[in-house]
Amino acid sequence: MVEHRDGGPRRENRSAGRPKSTPAGAGQRERARPSAKSWRQVQPARRAAYTVLRAVQEDDAYANLLLPKELDRLGLSGGDAALATELTYGTLRRLGTYDAVIGLAADRDPATIDAAVLDALRLGVHQLMSTRVASHAAVNESVELAREASGSGAAGFANAVLRRIARDNPGDWLTRVADTARSDDERIGLESSHPVWIVRALRRALVAEGRGEELDDLLDADNVSPRVTMAALPGLAEPDGTRTAYSPVGFRLRAGDPEPLVRGSGGTVRVQDEGSQLAALALTRLAPVETGEKWLDLCAGPGGKTALLAADALAHGATLEANELVPARAGLVRKAIAPVPLEVVVHERDGRELAEERPGAYDRILVDAPCTGLGALRRRPEARWRKQPSDVAELATVQAGLLRAAVGALKVGGTVAYVTCSPHLAETAAIVKQITEELGDAVEELDARAVLRRVSRGAIDLPAPASGAGHAQLWPHRHGTDAMFIALLRRVR
Numbered sequence: 418m419v420e421h422r423d424g425g426p427r428r429e430n431r432s433a434g435r436p437k438s439t440p441a442g443a444g445q446r447e448r449a450r451p452s453a454k455s456w457r458q459v460q461p462a463r464r465a466a467y468t469v470l471r472a473v474q475e476d477d478a479y480a481n482l483l484l485p486k487e488l489d490r491l492g493l494s495g496g497d498a499a500l501a502t503e504l505t506y507g508t509l510r511r512l513g514t515y516d517a518v519i520g521l522a523a524d525r526d527p528a529t530i531d532a533a534v535l536d537a538l539r540l541g542v543h544q545l546m547s548t549r550v551a552s553h554a555a556v557n558e559s560v561e562l563a564r565e566a567s568g569s570g571a572a573g574f575a576n577a578v579l580r581r582i583a584r585d586n587p588g589d590w591l592t593r594v595a596d597t598a599r600s601d602d603e604r605i606g607l608e609s610s611h612p613v614w615i616v617r618a619l620r621r622a623l624v625a626e627g628r629g630e631e632l633d634d635l636l637d638a639d640n641v642s643p644r645v646t647m648a649a650l651p652g653l654a655e656p657d658g659t660r661t662a663y664s665p666v667g668f669r670l671r672a673g674d675p676e677p678l679v680r681g682s683g684g685t686v687r688v689q690d691e692g693s694q695l696a697a698l699a700l701t702r703l704a705p706v707e708t709g710e711k712w713l714d715l716c717a718g719p720g721g722k723t724a725l726l727a728a729d730a731l732a733h734g735a736t737l738e739a740n741e742l743v744p745a746r747a748g749l750v751r752k753a754i755a756p757v758p759l760e761v762v763v764h765e766r767d768g769r770e771l772a773e774e775r776p777g778a779y780d781r782i783l784v785d786a787p788c789t790g791l792g793a794l795r796r797r798p799e800a801r802w803r804k805q806p807s808d809v810a811e812l813a814t815v816q817a818g819l820l821r822a823a824v825g826a827l828k829v830g831g832t833v834a835y836v837t838c839s840p841h842l843a844e845t846a847a848i849v850k851q852i853t854e855e856l857g858d859a860v861e862e863l864d865a866r867a868v869l870r871r872v873s874r875g876a877i878d879l880p881a882p883a884s885g886a887g888h889a890q891l892w893p894h895r896h897g898t899d900a901m902f903i904a905l906l907r908r909v910r
């Protein structure tokens with residue numbers, strides 16, 4: 418039986434506890450610098466992907482931050498860069514399924530396989546099961562990577578496992594993997610490569626709005642790279658491409674790399690998920706802005722939404738302050754808003770303290786709260802394996818504290834937008850319910866879905882939750898956005 422943590426692959430050092438007598442893959446660790454010959458044998462795109470996989474497993478690196486550096490270091494661009502990206506992201510996303518396949522093909526728990534060899538196997542399995550790469554290339558280069566990592570014994574082991582996997586088609590392996598599941602949720606987790614606790618959390622969120630039947634589509638969407646969406650800062654730039662369906666400032670490039678357009682625009686055009694655009698605009702456009710309104714972005718780093726708030730504040734004569742707990746991220750906020758000619762003070766504080774010190778000060782506050790990020794799994798390929806159910810409870814305390822403090826910092830009649838890029842009910846509806854119950858008739862929840870329908874360029878499918886609450890939930894499979902949650906609370910006394 419393949420061992421999983423909640424259906425996901427184990428992340429502990431896979432060498433630990435490995436039986437000394439196990440054969441190949443296990444280890445003689447004849448690790449040495451790759452020979453000139455082996456450097457020739459492994460394509461740079463595969464080598465880049467493998468390097469990133471290793472760093473993600475060993476150093477807790479983030480693939481989306483490390484991969485561009487690795488591409489740069491190896492001088493990869495165009496098709497090679499695209500291949501390296503697909504191999505890295507695809508392998509990381511599908512790790513749960515691939516480890517289960519490897520466990521069956523090797524007839525041993527993947528946790529007992531040398532970690533560096535296991536990563537080489539995962540890269541090979543991804544190519545065999547999910548790409549059109551020729552199987553001899555997928556097998557040979559992964560075997561070479563295993564050899565470099567752990568010697569000829571490991572190469573023999575990797576060769577045997579990958580050839581066994583290559584013999585049958587991916588559908589057969591998926592059926593075998595599904596047959597190992599002890600429950601329906603575990604089966605769904607293994608097939609879709611999601612930890613079981615995340616499968617359940619996503620299902621609960623969909624069921625809450627009467628759309629439980631969309632779960633498979635959502636899990637599939639998590640395994641596909643999102644299309645790049647751009648935002649044109651209102652009043653400072655115009656959408657320059659195919660317009661997106663919902664955001665009035667969103668568009669897609671006709672083709673190619675967004676970087677030259679971003680640079681050429683002086684930062685007034687930027688890459689931004691359409692859901693993030695809508696979340697910011699739901700606050701700035703929920704009602705006409707009165708000149709002199711005071712706005713605050715309480716959890717601003719790295720500043721994507723701050724830039725949109727700043728542009729709308731500038732256009733309508735409002736003022737804006739921003740705050741971010743982590744100084745390095747506060748620096749990113751300053752950079753993000755630099756293209757907007759508006760004076761914005763960026764505080765570096767715990768948002769709860771900052772807001773508590775300013776009772777009744779603001780007309781509009783954005784609380785884009787720190788969260789598990791379960792709504793952005795498609796763009797953070799390793800995140801699903803890193804997050805733990807215990808993270809949710811810890812974050813919920815901070816989220817409730819930030820929202821409570823933000824409401825206190827509103828003027829009477831002012832509005833806070835509570836936003837997360839997670840659809841987990843404990844981080845979304847439960848936080849809003851807790852704070853509205855706590856504050857009683859001091860706050861009212863506005864109809865965020867109606868606001869979004871007004872802001873949106875086109876019709877937007879936002880079912881009402883059975884609870885009757887006013888929030889809006891966006892979804893990757895339905896809207897093509899990250900799963901952003903948006904609730905609007907108005908202070909009424």
Ligand SMILES: C[S@@+](CC[C@H](N)C(=O)[O-])C[C@H]1O[C@@H](n2cnc3c(N)ncnc32)[C@H](O)[C@@H]1O
Nearest residue numbers: 716717718719720721722742767768785786787
């Ligand atoms: C979801 S991110 C915000 C994303 C940002 N609004 C954007 O669109 O680019 C949440 C941010 O809150 C920050 N944060 C975490 N705890 C905080 C706290 N207690 N007070 C203020 N900021 C906090 C995190 O460092 C993180 O940068």
